[in-house]
Structure formats: structure tokens, C-alpha cells
Amino acid sequence: MSSPDSNLLSINTATVRAQWSLPEIVAGCARRGIGRVAPWRDQVAATGLKESAQRIRDAGLALSGYCRGGMFPALDRGGRRAALDDNKRAVDEALSLSAPCLVLVVGGLPKDSAGRPASKDLASAREMVRDGIGELLEYARPAGMPLAIEPLHPMYAADRACVNTISHANDLCDELGAGVGIAVDVYHVWWDPALRSEIERAGGHSGRLLAFHICDWLVPTTDLLLDRGMMGDGVIDIPLIRSWMESAGYRGAHEVEIFSAGNWWKKDPDEVLITCIERHRTVC
Ligand code: ZN
Numbered sequence: 459m460s461s462p463d464s465n466l467l468s469i470n471t472a473t474v475r476a477q478w479s480l481p482e483i484v485a486g487c488a489r490r491g492i493g494r495v496a497p498w499r500d501q502v503a504a505t506g507l508k509e510s511a512q513r514i515r516d517a518g519l520a521l522s523g524y525c526r527g528g529m530f531p532a533l534d535r536g537g538r539r540a541a542l543d544d545n546k547r548a549v550d551e552a553l554s555l556s557a558p559c560l561v562l563v564v565g566g567l568p569k570d571s572a573g574r575p576a577s578k579d580l581a582s583a584r585e586m587v588r589d590g591i592g593e594l595l596e597y598a599r600p601a602g603m604p605l606a607i608e609p610l611h612p613m614y615a616a617d618r619a620c621v622n623t624i625s626h627a628n629d630l631c632d633e634l635g636a637g638v639g640i641a642v643d644v645y646h647v648w649w650d651p652a653l654r655s656e657i658e659r660a661g662g663h664s665g666r667l668l669a670f671h672i673c674d675w676l677v678p679t680t681d682l683l684l685d686r687g688m689m690g691d692g693v694i695d696i697p698l699i700r701s702w703m704e705s706a707g708y709r710g711a712h713e714v715e716i717f718s719a720g721n722w723w724k725k726d727p728d729e730v731l732i733t734c735i736e737r738h739r740t741v742c
Pocket residue numbers: 608643671715
């Protein structure tokens with residue numbers, strides 16, 4: 459397996475969000491010769507949409523995705539309508555930023571006003587997700603903004619995403635048609651025995667492989683959300699999964715996305731970027 463093309467390295471801005479604002483991240487990546495970023499909506503909002511787009515353009519950076527839309531399930535029609543409206547705004551922002559896709563974390567069980575799970579009906583949450591993406595597609599498809607369903611590890615089924623395998627995401631794409639694809643994040647899908655065949659199914663003429671997120675699975679993992687590892691520090695065979703992505707025709711970015719409250723978020727962000735570059739070259 460040859461080293462990956464360094465031009466494909468992208469930094470998901472969550473990776474250094476604890477240390478840097480979006481303009482600092484953009485400047486830091488440009489300084490290190492990293493050509494792509496994937497910003498989050500709250501960071502863009504804090505800087506301002508216009509200003510964010512301008513700074514990214516001026517730094518010569520491109521986006522590998524925009525994080526994120528989704529969170530479709532809600533207890534009532536009003537809640538689902540509000541989610542759809544917010545997702546439409548996310549599509550508009552993604553267009554302003556020239557993102558190649560809007561990443562969808564689809565949502566889990568409906569929540570009450572205090573944010574607690576208010577239902578045990580997972581099947582109906584999954585229907586709301588399908589319907590929500592379908593409605594959003596009517597807006598995103600003519601606007602030319604691809605939607606990338608990101609299957610999340612099943613440990614997030616209740617609170618973040620009830621689409622937990624690439625197989626389920628592929629089924630949704632089959633049902634919903636053009637304009638929707640898949641973001642493959644190794645952290646969420648590395649354990650899946652059907653991973654290789656489902657990547658193949660998403661690739662080729664299906665053209666559904668819209669994003670590739672990398673980090674590592676630490677053993678032990680001490681926090682369900684905020685203990686992701688740097689590539690090479692855990693048990694995911696990233697070069698193997700990359701080879702499957704490439705065999706399936708994927709030629710896009712390799713986006714480093716690390717939430718790490720106890721480790722990488724405490725380090726000098728320049729050092730984090732240098733480590734990302736080095737690990738991308740040597741263990742991805
Ligand atoms: Zn991801």
C-alpha cells in the first residue's frame with residue numbers, strides 16, 4: 459500500500475476546535491500546507507458566514523464537507539418542520555462555502571423539551587429520518603448540494619443517529635435516489651463485517667462515496683464521544699479501508715476528525731496539525 463496523496467489531507471475543524479477559532483484553524487492549516495478543511499456550523503456562525511467563506515477562499519483552502527445537518531426525528535410535526543427548516547439553512551450555508559457535500563448526522567430517538575429521549579420507537583425514528591432526508595432532498599437536489607448520510611456507531615443510536623451501518627445508508631440511498639450519498643467515517647464503521655461489500659455497493663456507478671473520515675479507535679475507549687484516537691494509536695486498519703474506498707472509485711479527501719477532550723484538545727494545535735500530517739503519510 460503506497461502512502462496517500464498528501465494533497466488529499468483535510469482537517470475537520472473539530473480536531474483543534476478547543477484551541478482555535480475557525481479563522482485560526484484556517485490560517486494554521488494554510489501555514490502547514492494543508493489544503494482542505496471541513497468546518498462546523500457553530501464555528502462558521504461564530505465567525506460569520508461571509509467572513510468564513512472569504513477567509514477560506516483567501517487562504518486557498520477547499521472544503522471536504524460541511525458539518526452538519528440532520529437531527530430529523532421530533533415528537534411532533536412542528537418539531538420536524540423546524541428541523542427541516544434548519545437543514546435548509548445548512549444547505550444554503552454549504553453552498554455559500556462551496557462545500558462538496560453537507561454531512562448528515564441523522565438524529566436518534568425524538569427528545570422532549572429538556573433534551574431527554576421521549577420515545578422508544580426506533581423504527582418510527584428511522585422512518586422520520588427517511589422522510590426528513592427525502593424532504594430535504596427536494597430542496598438540496600435542485601440546488602446542487604449533495605447530502606452525505608454518515609452512519610454512526612450503534613452506541614449513538616439513541617441520541618445522535620439511528621442509521622448505524624453503511625448497509626442501512628445504502629438502503630436509504632436506494633430508496634431516495636439521486637443527490638444523496640454516504641460519508642464513511644472509520645471510527646463508526648470499522649467493526650462492520652459487511653464494510654468491504656457495502657463500500658463496494660456505494661462505489662462504482664452508484665457514486666455514493668462522498669466523504670472519508672479518519673481517526674482511530676482506542677482500546678480502551680474512555681468516553682463515548684470525546685475519546686477518539688489519532689491515526690496509528692488504535693486498532694483500525696486505515697490503509698485497508700482506504701484501499702477499499704479507492705477500489706470503489708473514491709478519489710476524495712481524507713478528513714481527520716478527532717474529538718479528544720483528554721488528549722489532543724489539550725495539545726498545542728500546531729503540534730496536532732503536524733502530527734496529523736505525519737500520521738496521514740505514515741499510517742493511513
Ligand atoms: Zn465523521
